[in-house]
Amino acid sequence: MEGRLEQAAALGQKDKGPAFISLINEIISRSDQSTVARDIPTLVGFVVNQESVGLVVGRQVLSELVRIVGDGTISDPEVRKRVVQETIETTQPKIVSYEEQVSNLRFQLADIYENEEEWSDAARVLMGIQLDSNQRSLPDGEKMRVYVRIVRLLLEEEDSVQAESYFNRAQLLVHSTTDKETLLQFKLCQARISDYSRKFLEAASRYHELSFVADIDEEERRHMLMAAVTAAVLAPAGPNRSRVLASLYRDERTTELPTYNILSKMFLDHILRPAEIKEFEGTLKPHQLAKIAISSNDRVATSTNDEEIDTPSDPPISTRTAPATVLDRAVMEHNLLASSKIYHNISFRGLGALLDLTPGAAENMARKMIEQGRLRGTIDQVDKLIWFEGNHEEDDAQGKAGGLGEVEEAEDTGAPFTKRWDAQIRITAANVESIVQHLTERGLVRVPVQA
The missing domain is CATH 1.10.10.10 (Winged helix-like DNA-binding domain superfamily/Winged helix DNA-binding domain)
Structure with a gap:
């Protein structure tokens, strides 16, 4: 392998790039995929660290490698992951020169981790991307998309503290994008962070609002409606919660939810029994069952x-x-x-x-x-x-x-109109009595004396 790399490096400047790219294709097309994860990082290390190769050729070769890996040419997912991981590690010391290529590789690695449901690893890889640098600056809309994705991944891992930090960054850029998908994900993250922060009234309102968005899948909308009911039930009792409960109770879709019984009892001010509470408790997530300390x-x-x-x-x-x-x-x-x-x-x-x-x-x-x-x-x-x-x-x-x-x-x-009419009569009668009493005290009205 070293000999082939030396031969390619000895070629003229115009021929070096195609020679290294041809070698990449040759390595990837091998029937024995176990050698790919070993030889590709070796090639990348040689191209990046050898001064005889040059920065222009190095960027050309790495850009082509990013494209090849992104196209799914490497069929074995485990080999593909190792290639991306080791290429990032090899290139990281030269990040200033190869920032764009390394960022694209990080996006690919985050996709791999996300498909494997390794949420924290995916978020950590995205955090390593330099979104603001002298060499390369992304548009605000793209930065917001990355921040929202990090928030979503951290919330999947239930790391609400760090998620809120990145959500605050995204919130500063929310005006910079009109992309519907990004804005919907942002609103969903906003609702979930309110939920994790125990701002249940705010969370319930946001979940309920999202449950009406036609662009969201029907099953997801049902899930958000159920989350809205759960948050409303957990909110502090009072008039504000009563308004939220009323809004949910009047939503015809809630009758099909397993939590409708407790919703209706809370809205109608019925006392809840231990068996009903136990049944509802089984639908809650860990953060909604958090212990609270007494001062x-x-x-x-x-x-x-x-x-x-x-x-x-x-x-x-x-x-x-x-x-x-x-x-x-x-x-x-x-x-x-x-x-x-x-x-x-x-x-x-x-x-x-x-x-x-x-x-x-x-x-x-x-x-x-x-x-x-x-x-x-x-x-x-x-x-x-x-x-x-x-x-x-x-x-x-x-x-x-x-x-x-x-x-x-x-x-x-x-x-009922009769009750409201009766209430108005009582109020009017009380006002008349108050006026008569006031006039009587001033001597302006004489109370007749009965014989």
């Missing part, structure tokens, strides 16, 4: 009201001091809101039995939701009661989650 402040708060005297009629006290997972927290907050639709008040102990928490932990959860505006009510720590505010019948008619009062976006939700 030291919450630990103190949960133990404040747990010393109570048992009576035979009292429900048993749970030993759990906080939700263990994201799903636990979502279900407990939902059941707390659902109980506000059923009861005017509830004891700490009774709420703890409903949520499977200690009384102090149940009070702490209610307190947080009231502070955050996701639940309307008051806490009586003397009598150990939580009072829920608002007219429950009206709240149900108007679709106001957790009795949160006037939620402007949810005013007109198709409530």
Whole structure:
């Protein structure tokens, strides 16, 4: 092999390139493919490192090798992978001179790894491509395509932290492309990163939006719709989640999903039972079952009201001091809101039995939701009661989650006209009574004295 390479290098400058390329074709066409992965890197090393060959010839030879490998001339996939890997390693020290050729080889190697579902290896190969350099600069649209591909591969490996870093780079270039496929992949990555970051409301909205895009395969759209339902169920309970749940509940396609039962129960403010939660838990991904830690402040708060005297009629006290997972927290907050639709008040102990928490932990959860505006009510720590505010019948008619009062976006939700008419009469009568009382206090109206 060395002798053939020396002969080719001794030829005139115009003949060197064709001679080396002819030798590449000869090596690849051998019946014994096991020698290809050995001899091609040897040839590349000779062409790249021998000064007698020259930079122009070296680029010509490497460009032709990239084309030949890309055309699938090497039939054995394992041999093809080794050829690309070793060619990149051999050329890497001379990356400044052969940047374009090495970048193309990296794209090919990433394709190979992706076909083998080696997501992290594929992402790492793409990260090694110099997208901004003095020798070669890619258009912004092409850079964004590479960044989005890296994000997608990292998310397949569930490396959401590094994926978010590359997503932020892609976000800066989103205006630079009009390619539909790239933009759709970008939006999908955006939804998935929100999902991994536990921004479930945002993720649900983005998944639901993508589920309507006709350019996406029907099975993929169904998968995104199911992801939207899952994210909505895991989102923090409150009026914002209620709006997302309403949008999904009204989507006729959700009735065919295995998660429709829990979606309907959450939308209708029904209390969820352990068997239903267990069934839904089986559909979740690992990051959606992540453990959540309890802070030291919450630990103190949960133990404040747990010393109570048992009576035979009292429900048993749970030993759990906080939700263990994201799903636990979502279900407990939902059941707390659902109980506000059923009861005017509830004891700490009774709420703890409903949520499977200690009384102090149940009070702490209610307190947080009231502070955050996701639940309307008051806490009586003397009598150990939580009072829920608002007219429950009206709240149900108007679709106001957790009795949160006037939620402007949810005013007109198709409530029966008779109920709305009755509500207007009550409001008008109350206003008239207030005016009459005000006039009477000023002595402008005399109340007749009955005999």
